[in-house]
Amino acid sequence: MFAYVDSALMNNLGHHANSARNISTELRSRGIPCAVLGYLELEPALKDELAAAPWFRCNTYGIYDNDPICGWLANFDFVSRVLADDMNRIQGIAATDVIYVNSVQPPQFMGIVRWAQALPEDRRPTVIVEFGTDPGLVAHDTPEGLRFSPMDTRVDSRAVLLRYTARHLSEADQKWLRLATFDTQSSAIFQLLLDFPVGTLPLPQQAMTSCRDRSGTRPITIGILGHQRGEKGFDKVPALVARLLAERTDIRVLVHNGLPEGMVTPQQELRAMAAADPRLTLDERTADGVLWASLLDQTDLIVCPYNRNRFISSYSAVASEAMANAIPVVVPEGTTMHAVIREFGEPGTIFKEESVEAIAAATHAALDDFDRLAELARQASIRWGETRGAKCLVDTLLSWQAAS
Template sequence: MTVFFLDPGIQTFSGHHTNTVFSLSQELRRRGQDVRVVGHRHLAPNVVEALGAEPFFSLGTYEVTSTDPICGPLETLIDGAVMIMGDLRRLNPVPGDVMVWPTARPHHIVAMGNLLRSWPSPVLSVFTAGFRCAEPESAYWRFACRRLPPAAPVVLAATADLMAGDYADVVGRPFVTAPNPHEGRFRDRSGADPVVIGVLGHQRPAKGTQLLPQVIRWTRGNARWLVHDSGTDAGPILDDLETLPNVRVVRSKTTDWQGLLDSCDALLMPYSRTEYERMHSGLVAEAIACGLPFVIPDAPALVEQASEAGCVAYDGDGAEAVTDAVETLLQHFKPLAWAARSEAARYAERNGPGRWVDWLMQRAADAGLPGCA
């Protein structure tokens, strides 16, 4: 049995795609399992070396094939499936192999659905989903899942019961809840002074980037800011933030992601409540795993995900509400940091690479794969 990690988002060490698969592939190899990591065709050399990754996919996870304002997403679904299917034809899996999509998109599922009809059986496919249960996105996911052959061994997974239930209702197929694979390196941050607040990832409107200039200027308290952007959409905002003496801006897709997390004492996620009302955040999971206190909107899915972590959840979408939450974090930072450390320890008991690999092996046994009984 070979476990394939199929993720066109693996390109550099700048985000959760590469870091998550790095931890999972290490755990599988430690157990003597054959692993192939298949990433974007333009792989950074250090990713190839660290993961043994193969340059492969011609279309990145978040790349589009059309920017048409009306039918662009539909064209990307159709054209992207054709491109990914063409890539996948080169894999040649054998019976008993496992195909894991850690961050699946609808066009990935359509491509797999077409190929599973001709690949040797059994080949287990595992798709981890994350999407907003609203039109038109729900329609794309339902369409994609309807392309999966009914008899093929397939696992559709989410990282929380709330999302698993929502997704099953949308696509008309069962979803299961998987352990969260993120592995944290947590330390005691309770004595931090000043508190370094990180705003990390791809900066865009859905993540509240436009609020940052006001929030940072209005926040009272001893804070320093680390603003990272792995995209290209927030240039003018970052230019403005670079003029502030207490802000460090990092614009890079190749920055060491775990190093960024280690540099922070807390995280701010001023996300759109609407966008994240029924969807988890990978960054929240990483904050919990690393014992980082954080600020989030009071969207139900995010609040559920936060559990008993050291977080402040705010009501509202404007800069004033976010600023009040950040100041609350600073005023109560020590107990929040203690709570975050305690939740990180609890998280490690039920999540992380080891728990996730145990879960995967059980799914393979349930599917009747050779050698997994």
């Protein structure tokens, strides 16, 4: 049995549903049974589409203790114990099974460790734990390269709790436990923090469109897509869009925000702008697979005005979707997104400073060189299909299975 575990799988917001779609569909196409276990409040339509079970009582991103001093620690302890209990309710797990745990945070990491270490050694399945977001470290540029430090636990406790959990592991746990991220830079940073081997998996994003040749397209549609948050620079988007529309006559702008109530002020500013300029289109729907494919297909250039520190050690599903679907990008320097475009032939531009001026300049550079970048993006999508996507990911996951 292969079990896909994700206690944040609830709806179509963010990357969780698409990852579950890609992986479970690939496994089932090979005749490999795949149980998909999501959050208890899993939306019925998504439940039916994925043949998934609402299973976990605590959401990955839920806060269940708001104590101003020790809530971060109490929440970690409570959620990890509940998740371990929820894992114990899965019947018939054997050493020959593979459990893939998607996009964990510290409580889920500890919960999985508690659960598996309590099993008899001869019953422990192969467990692959994927870290889908950064570990909560602050990156510092030094003459010797990047250095990292943890944050105050009252602000962000993830690095401390990840390290604490890893101290419960020994070399013997390497027999059954595989830790992973989706890029080598992130894996190296997590391994440094955890002092435990961390591997690298192929990204699951794959072509959802025809990967059309965008060369010669005018006007060029700039897309800012996804679940918008502060760490994705969405507070800068109204000023960025206003500047681009004022300075260019050869563009349209498509801004998609799957959770508009999460960023109220910038979303209101964009609504006012869209009412006054027909070149700006807003889409505030949560994107299922069909809508997401449509948004990608409408977009000619994806701009990711993201926070550098957040994405030094975390992949971007949106930038990965761009590579898979032949779309040039604008991304921050020194991030995993920058590493991806370097690997795939530079089908985009970068910005060094997290300012509207710097992001606009990088976007102008991409627009001015658009036809060449579009051809590079088309070539990148071909290479992506050969080295990334669900097939390559599932091949790797199955190869990581411990010998029974």
